[in-house]
Amino acid sequence: MQIDKFKVEEWFNKYETDAVYDLADTCVESLSIDELLEITGNSEKYLKEIFNQKLNYGAIHGSVRLKSAIAGMYENQNSDNITITHGAIGANHLVYLTLIEPGDKVISIVPTYQQHYSIPKSFGADVQMLFLKEKNNWLPDLCELKKATGNDTKLICLNNPNNPTGSVIPDNMLKEIADIAQKSNAYLLCDEVYRGLNHDGNPFSISVADIYDKGISTGSMSKVFSLAGLRLGWVVADKVIIDKINSQREYNTISVGILDDYFASLAIENKEKIIKRNLAKINTGKDILIKWAKSEPLVDVIIPNGGTTAFVKYKKPISSKELCKKLQHDTGVMILPGETLELDGYLRIGYGNNFEQLKKALNIFSDWLKNQ
Numbered sequence: 098m099q100i101d102k103f104k105v106e107e108w109f110n111k112y113e114t115d116a117v118y119d120l121a122d123t124c125v126e127s128l129s130i131d132e133l134l135e136i137t138g139n140s141e142k143y144l145k146e147i148f149n150q151k152l153n154y155g156a157i158h159g160s161v162r163l164k165s166a167i168a169g170m171y172e173n174q175n176s177d178n179i180t181i182t183h184g185a186i187g188a189n190h191l192v193y194l195t196l197i198e199p200g201d202k203v204i205s206i207v208p209t210y211q212q213h214y215s216i217p218k219s220f221g222a223d224v225q226m227l228f229l230k231e232k233n234n235w236l237p238d239l240c241e242l243k244k245a246t247g248n249d250t251k252l253i254c255l256n257n258p259n260n261p262t263g264s265v266i267p268d269n270m271l272k273e274i275a276d277i278a279q280k281s282n283a284y285l286l287c288d289e290v291y292r293g294l295n296h297d298g299n300p301f302s303i304s305v306a307d308i309y310d311k312g313i314s315t316g317s318m319s320k321v322f323s324l325a326g327l328r329l330g331w332v333v334a335d336k337v338i339i340d341k342i343n344s345q346r347e348y349n350t351i352s353v354g355i356l357d358d359y360f361a362s363l364a365i366e367n368k369e370k371i372i373k374r375n376l377a378k379i380n381t382g383k384d385i386l387i388k389w390a391k392s393e394p395l396v397d398v399i400i401p402n403g404g405t406t407a408f409v410k411y412k413k414p415i416s417s418k419e420l421c422k423k424l425q426h427d428t429g430v431m432i433l434p435g436e437t438l439e440l441d442g443y444l445r446i447g448y449g450n451n452f453e454q455l456k457k458a459l460n461i462f463s464d465w466l467k468n469q
């Protein structure tokens with residue numbers, strides 16, 4: 098089966114190991130096992146449980162404990178509406194594998210994670226990409242979406258909060274999007290891997306799974322919980338959809354690791370503490386980024402209000418790939434080119450990590466930019 102190269106992942110494979118300053122990362126500084134157990138306030142008890150754990154397959158679709166904890170992050174869901182996957186990447190893949198057939202019409206709101214257009218395309222779907230625009234604060238254009246959606250639309254997909262722009266779709270707009278999907282009886286898949294990281298107010302936006310019976314939410318431990326190493330994600334949807342997904346899943350997952358399931362349960366049971374820690378880091382990093390962007394005349398940025406990344410416009414006549422290649426070669430600063438996300442002229446900067454390095458790297462970038 099033919100599939101397009103995954104541009105972001107290829108860029109990481111090529112450049113990340115040599116980066117001196119990594120501003121391409123999308124995770125808030127990861128937690129160690131020790132830090133996670135400390136957050137629970139009961140390290141000794143849990144360590145004992147971990148060491149006594151038999152390493153069998155565990156609960157095939159995820160433990161009831163884990164699924165109940167996940168259900169607690171939604172309004173109207175329970176364990177029957179959830180299946181556990183290999184990260185959000187596994188969750189998204191399973192959704193497309195289950196629902197998309199050759200000739201299906203899919204609308205993908207971009208920029209987004211490349212899975213959301215390249216996988217349905219590889220399955221023979223007719224994929225229409227609708228671009229978010231800076232002039233709309235990187236929010237979807239609902240007139241455009243209405244026009245594009247018809248009775249032949251099988252699935253609409255979006256990513257909220259959005260990677261790379263950091264925009265958060267307001268709840269009432271999300272409801273309007275669900276209405277548009279409903280009118281065409283289309284599935285609505287929302288990659289909610291950053292849901293829980295809204296910078297102000299309630300960290301959780303509403304989920305599409307809670308507002309539409311054909312709404313499908315995917316999420317994971319990687320961003321909101323700083324536990325990407327667990328490789329654990331989920332799909333939340335109506336039971337009929339979850340049953341169909343599980344039929345596919347039997348062929349490629351069996352179960353996720355029993356320890357991953359255990360650590361994920363502990364983390365979600367302590368979500369308030371972890372999210373508080375992560376939002377404090379995100380807001381520190383965001384302040385540094387915004388101060389820099391305001392003082393740097395060669396860039397512009399719409400201030401992100403969710404997630405861990407910003408999409409920065411630069412004012413130099415050079416492609417984003419060339420810029421990033423040359424910048425890293427000359428200075429060791431790694432930034433992700435917008436071209437890998439289908440939008441040239443922009444750069445994705447992650448700001449949830451290592452603030453001294455972030456400050457230093459942004460200053461190095463400014464000096465370099467002036468000399469180009």
Ligand SMILES: Cc1ncc(COP(=O)(O)O)c(C=O)c1O
Pocket residue numbers: 123183184185186187209210256260288290316317318319325329330
């Ligand atoms: C929008 C989005 N979806 C999915 C993923 C994959 O997440 P996971 O690590 O849970 O597989 C990422 C990772 O960067 C992402 O940014």
